[in-house]
Amino acid sequence: xxxxxxxxxxxxxxxxxxxxxxxxxxxxxxxxxxxxxxxxxxxxxxxxxxxxxxxxxxxxxxxxxxxxxxxxxxxxxxxxxxxxxxxxxxxxxxxxxxxxxxxxxxxxxxxxxxxxxxxxxxxxxxxxxxxxxxxxxxxxxxxxxxxxxxxxxxxxxxxxxxxxxxxxxxxxxxxxxxxxxxxxxxxxxxxxxxxxxxxxxxxxxxxxxxxxxxxxxxxxxxxxxxxxxxxxxxxxxxxxxxxxxxxxxxxxxxxxxxxxxxxxxxxxxxxxxxxxxxxxxxxxxxxxxxxxxxxxxxxxxxxxxxxxx
Ligand SMILES: [Fe+2]
Numbered sequence: 001x002x003x004x005x006x007x008x009x010x011x012x013x014x015x016x017x018x019x020x021x022x023x024x025x026x027x028x029x030x031x032x033x034x035x036x037x038x039x040x041x042x043x044x045x046x047x048x049x050x051x052x053x054x055x056x057x058x059x060x061x062x063x064x065x066x067x068x069x070x071x072x073x074x075x076x077x078x079x080x081x082x083x084x085x086x087x088x089x090x091x092x093x094x095x096x097x098x099x100x101x102x103x104x105x106x107x108x109x110x111x112x113x114x115x116x117x118x119x120x121x122x123x124x125x126x127x128x129x130x131x132x133x134x135x136x137x138x139x140x141x142x143x144x145x146x147x148x149x150x151x152x153x154x155x156x157x158x159x160x161x162x163x164x165x166x167x168x169x170x171x172x173x174x175x176x177x178x179x180x181x182x183x184x185x186x187x188x189x190x191x192x193x194x195x196x197x198x199x200x201x202x203x204x205x206x207x208x209x210x211x212x213x214x215x216x217x218x219x220x221x222x223x224x225x226x227x228x229x230x231x232x233x234x235x236x237x238x239x240x241x242x243x244x245x246x247x248x249x250x251x252x253x254x255x256x257x258x259x260x261x262x263x264x265x266x267x268x269x270x271x272x273x274x275x276x277x278x279x280x281x282x283x284x285x286x287x288x289x290x291x292x293x294x295x296x297x298x299x300x301x302x303x304x305x306x307x308x309x
Contacts, residue, residue, distance in 0.1 A: 012171030014089035021078035207303035
């Protein structure tokens with residue numbers, strides 16, 4: 001049976017600009033800080049006894065990763081819209097299409113809208129947040145992997161088809177997809193002009209598979225793996241450094257944080273913006289996730305459950 005792809009929506013009802021941030025719950029803030037700040041090189045924008053707000057060296061907005069003390073899980077995926085008006089248009093769009101919304105107060109963010117996608121992935125949208133200096137040129141601030149910015153998230157979901165329709169309606173463009181047995185089981189969706197802001201892979205969920213950050217170069221992947229070994233944390237190096245011979249074609253390193261939340265580091269992606277950029281189709285046997293490496297079983301099986309609230 002031929003695969004039917006949705007028609008791209010070039011002028012959506014509101015303007016989402018990118019994947020912006022992830023909110024995780026963690027069991028031990030000191031252990032998380034050692035992982036994300038000392039080894040990955042994220043910068044602390046703010047902290048209190050229960051929360052760490054982190055950003056990458058390139059990032060001028062307050063946070064791309066929020067770590068809250070609590071039962072480990074992923075609380076929410078954050079997306080940015082361009083203007084406050086886009087937020088109101090988003091709220092009307094979700095209500096009209098049957099997705100309940102709520103307005104919430106979130107520290108360091110302007111007005112914030114919550115909803116859930118068809119599989120139940122908790123989403124939040126905001127147009128602005130507080131700003132902080134970009135530190136990529138301040139080498140005295142650099143540590144570990146020198147993470148630059150959040151690039152994308154990947155979600156495991158039993159509803160890949162419904163997710164494709166839902167995000168396509170919001171103007172996400174399909175950059176690449178993977179087909180098996182004449183069904184789509186992975187979709188790579190983007191707003192910012194590189195291959196993905198959010199990825200959906202078929203499986204029990206919704207669960208957050210990973211959050212991906214960019215690092216300066218390929219050598220950073222080797223350096224980071226070495227740092228984890230030297231710190232006695234080799235067990236947290238899950239997969240890589242290697243290259244995806246699969247969507248994105250990125251070189252990568254997957255790490256597991258102290259609570260099992262998965263982080264991908266990678267140096268760069270290609271650009272995909274123009275209207276003639278058609279979605280790329282992948283199908284076994286040409287689809288090799290790890291190129292010259294085979295992913296460990298846990299990479300397929302394990303992901304962070306979304307919390308209830
Ligand atoms: Fe990824």
